[in-house]
Amino acid sequence: MTPRPPHVALERVSKVFTRKPDFAERIAISLGWPEPPIVRAVDGVSLAVDHGEALGLVGESGCGKSTLGRIVAGVHAKSGGRFEFEGREEADWSTAEAKRARLDIQMIFQDPMSSLNPRKRIADIIGEAPVVHGLVQARDREDAVAALMREVGLDPDYARRFPHQFSGGQRQRIGIARALAVQPKFLVCDEAVAALDVSIQAQVLNLFMDLRERRGLTYLFISHDLGVIEHLTDRVAIMYLGRIVEVGPTREIFAGPAHPYTQALLEEAPRIGRGRRVYAPLKGELPSPLAPPPGCRFHTRCPYVMPVCKIEAPELKQIAAGRIAACHLNDK
Amino acid sequence: MSALLEVEGLKTHFFTRAGVVKAVDGVSFSLAEGEVLGLVGESGSGKTVANFSILGLVDPPGRVVEGSIRFRGEDLVGAPISRMRKLRGRDIAMIFQDPMMTLTPVLRIETQMVETVLAHEKVSAKAARDRAIDVLARVGIPSPAERIRAYPHQFSGGMRQRVAIAIALLHKPALILADEPTTALDVTIQGQIIAEMQKLVAETGAAMIWVSHDLAVVETIADKIAVMYAGRIVEYGRSGDVIGQPAHPYARGLLDSIPSRTTPGQHLNQIPGMAPSVLHLPPGCAFQPRCRFADAACAVPPPIVDTGEDRWARCVRPLAPEAAL
Numbered sequence: 001m002t003p004r005p006p007h008v009a010l011e012r013v014s015k016v017f018t019r020k021p022d023f024a025e026r027i028a029i030s031l032g033w034p035e036p037p038i039v040r041a042v043d044g045v046s047l048a049v050d051h052g053e054a055l056g057l058v059g060e061s062g063c064g065k066s067t068l069g070r071i072v073a074g075v076h077a078k079s080g081g082r083f084e085f086e087g088r089e090e091a092d093w094s095t096a097e098a099k100r101a102r103l104d105i106q107m108i109f110q111d112p113m114s115s116l117n118p119r120k121r122i123a124d125i126i127g128e129a130p131v132v133h134g135l136v137q138a139r140d141r142e143d144a145v146a147a148l149m150r151e152v153g154l155d156p157d158y159a160r161r162f163p164h165q166f167s168g169g170q171r172q173r174i175g176i177a178r179a180l181a182v183q184p185k186f187l188v189c190d191e192a193v194a195a196l197d198v199s200i201q202a203q204v205l206n207l208f209m210d211l212r213e214r215r216g217l218t219y220l221f222i223s224h225d226l227g228v229i230e231h232l233t234d235r236v237a238i239m240y241l242g243r244i245v246e247v248g249p250t251r252e253i254f255a256g257p258a259h260p261y262t263q264a265l266l267e268e269a270p271r272i273g274r275g276r277r278v279y280a281p282l283k284g285e286l287p288s289p290l291a292p293p294p295g296c297r298f299h300t301r302c303p304y305v306m307p308v309c310k311i312e313a314p315e316l317k318q319i320a321a322g323r324i325a326a327c328h329l330n331d332k
Numbered sequence: 333m334s335a336l337l338e339v340e341g342l343k344t345h346f347f348t349r350a351g352v353v354k355a356v357d358g359v360s361f362s363l364a365e366g367e368v369l370g371l372v373g374e375s376g377s378g379k380t381v382a383n384f385s386i387l388g389l390v391d392p393p394g395r396v397v398e399g400s401i402r403f404r405g406e407d408l409v410g411a412p413i414s415r416m417r418k419l420r421g422r423d424i425a426m427i428f429q430d431p432m433m434t435l436t437p438v439l440r441i442e443t444q445m446v447e448t449v450l451a452h453e454k455v456s457a458k459a460a461r462d463r464a465i466d467v468l469a470r471v472g473i474p475s476p477a478e479r480i481r482a483y484p485h486q487f488s489g490g491m492r493q494r495v496a497i498a499i500a501l502l503h504k505p506a507l508i509l510a511d512e513p514t515t516a517l518d519v520t521i522q523g524q525i526i527a528e529m530q531k532l533v534a535e536t537g538a539a540m541i542w543v544s545h546d547l548a549v550v551e552t553i554a555d556k557i558a559v560m561y562a563g564r565i566v567e568y569g570r571s572g573d574v575i576g577q578p579a580h581p582y583a584r585g586l587l588d589s590i591p592s593r594t595t596p597g598q599h600l601n602q603i604p605g606m607a608p609s610v611l612h613l614p615p616g617c618a619f620q621p622r623c624r625f626a627d628a629a630c631a632v633p634p635p636i637v638d639t640g641e642d643r644w645a646r647c648v649r650p651l652a653p654e655a656a657l
């Protein structure tokens with residue numbers, strides 16, 4: 001038997017955003033000046049997510065987590081690299097395959113309000129897509145919506161209401177029900193609990209865990225909250241300025257991070273129960289993604305920086321079974 | 333230690349068309365010189381309104397309807413505006429989540445800092461500028477003598493928050509009210525700001541109220557913790573006590589909701605339901621509809637019960653230490 005290919009695999013995937021030049025810049029460009037700066041939001045990322053796995057994606061703001069998540073969910077087109085869905089490269093997809101991949105991977109956003117149409121009733125928000133895609137007969141729509149609402153912990157009696165009539169936690173449940181309506185197998189959750197109060201966040205995290213068990217879902221779980229990542233994921237990838245610096249089993253990385261950036265993140269994230277303590281934080285600012293440092297992008301803040309780090313970008317290398325890190329400390 | 337700040341029976345209500353919003357409804361605590369109190373609670377629990385009440389910044393339709401706020405023995409409730417202006421910025425300083433609440437975008441940092449110094453002290457402009465540079469250096473702004481010439485937009489979010497902190501520290505305040513000062517920042521930058529604040533309160537001996545929805549952040553910096561729910565403090569005590577052995581079922585539920593306390597992959601012991609609207613509080617204990625220990629006794633307003641040394645809970649039946657965790 002051949003091993004089952006990963007649910008989703010990225011190979012050297014990049015995403016470049018160009019800023020629209022303003023008037024003065026357009027004139028300058030016409031006179032032969034260089035174009036305005038580009039942001040390499042995602043820069044050569046390779047990552048595979050297996051069926052049924054929960055992979056965490058961690059990093060500070062602007063490092064490219066959302067961009068990567070959107071590429072996976074098909075919201076953004078990538079600028080370069082390969083994207084495989086169940087072993088088939090995007091360029092080779094038939095129309096049917098493309099549709100299947102698009103429906104199979106759904107996205108849950110941080111701010112449910114901005115992703116829910118305020119003029120639509122909950123029944124339509126949840127029920128429209130599955131009918132359009134022929135997954136549910138029009139006459140079964142009401143029952144399907146009620147079942148989905150029950151599954152995410154909403155009272156089906158509220159199906160006729162509008163999004164603004166719900167609390168933040170309930171709106172997030174609506175967003176989840178809408179994503180589930182097209183029977184996906186893969187959820188990209190982009191800071192899906194970040195805007196919620198702690199007690200509501202716990203309820204939604206429990207829902208994500210239930211859904212995973214019930215539906216056998218694969219997750220790409222993007223969060224800046226390391227407690228959430230530790231709780232929910234099997235493996236974790238750490239990003240810094242568009243690149244992945246470390247990947248490995250969550251338990252192992254939390255017990256012994258290899259990359260100096262991962263070490264700093266874990267050291268500095270406030271975790272409950274550690275008591276009052278004196279911080280020895282990482283020095284320096286997060287560099288601008290418009291002008292990332294040469295060599296290893298973390299070298300400007302790294303406590304172990306060596307001359308080579310300023311010149312040469314370290315490759316991701318295996319450092320133990322199932323663990324990779326990009327750091328010159330692992331050369332030799 | 334004498335109390336620097338004593339808040340007693342504070343009620344701040346907003347008289348809106350929809351009804352009376354009891355944003356703060358009977359808050360009492362005291363703060364010793366140099367002490368750091370962490371004020372935690374979920375959004376809408378009244379943390380910001382409590383802080384604004386202390387500063388005399390509550391605007392109509394809101395007002396302090398009951399209680400006293402004694403700062404060094406002087407009651408600030410009903411104090412003249414001129415008196416409050418004097419205290420604000422000099423003796424009591426405020427740091428907001430958004431540093432632009434403190435900073436003016438169109439003025440150089442230098443202008444803003446020098447004006448702040450001169451507003452409360454008669455010193456030369458040169459002396460004011462020197463002090464500003466000195467304080468900027470203390471909050472970790474590199475090359476402060478040059479950076480002071482910059483405008484706020486030329487700084488990153490973390491650097492702006494440092495400048496706002498520097499402005500708060502210009503007059504060596506005895507009390508700092510910090511309202512979610514690191515909530516909008518990234519983890520490593522948050523770490524830097526917390527480290528800076530720890531150092532500064534230790535150096536200057538200032539007392540501080542650190543407002544946050546994040547118990548883990550509060551734990552790293554606070555001596556005492558007060559947990560707010562629906563306009564009231566439901567539990568108060570030393571940090572280690574409240575986090576190690578919460579006595580109020582809500583405090584316990586909040587702690588249980590934090591993922592890293594439960595074995596990974598297991599269900600979190602969630603609190604059912606959601607916080608009530610402060611327009612329609614249930615009678616008796618406001619937490620009762622969500623409390624798994626509630627019974628008929630909770631239908632009347634709960635008493636304040638001592639639960640140990642220097643700690644209390646607003647609950648008819650606080651959890652015994654061994655029941656907790």
Ligand SMILES: Nc1ncnc2c1ncn2[C@@H]1O[C@H](COP(=O)(O)OP(=O)(O)O)[C@@H](O)[C@H]1O
Nearest residue numbers: 017039041060061062063064065066067068289
């Ligand atoms: N639509 C866009 N146009 C231009 N730049 C963008 C766009 N989306 C993201 N970026 C830039 O790409 C980088 C990565 O952004 P993002 O993926 O949102 O990071 P994260 O989610 O980790 O905070 C940032 O520098 C951001 O400003």
Ligand SMILES: Nc1ncnc2c1ncn2[C@@H]1O[C@H](COP(=O)(O)OP(=O)(O)O)[C@@H](O)[C@H]1O
Nearest residue numbers: 346353355374375376377378379380381382610
């Ligand atoms: N100007 C106002 N008018 C009416 N209600 C207000 C006003 N300001 C605050 N509130 C209400 O007071 C309650 C407490 O708010 P706040 O102190 O900001 O909460 P927190 O800081 O804990 O999130 C909330 O229910 C809020 O809606």
Ligand SMILES: [Mg+2]
Nearest residue numbers: 065066067190
């Ligand atoms: Mg993002």
Ligand SMILES: [Mg+2]
Nearest residue numbers: 379380381511
């Ligand atoms: Mg607030």
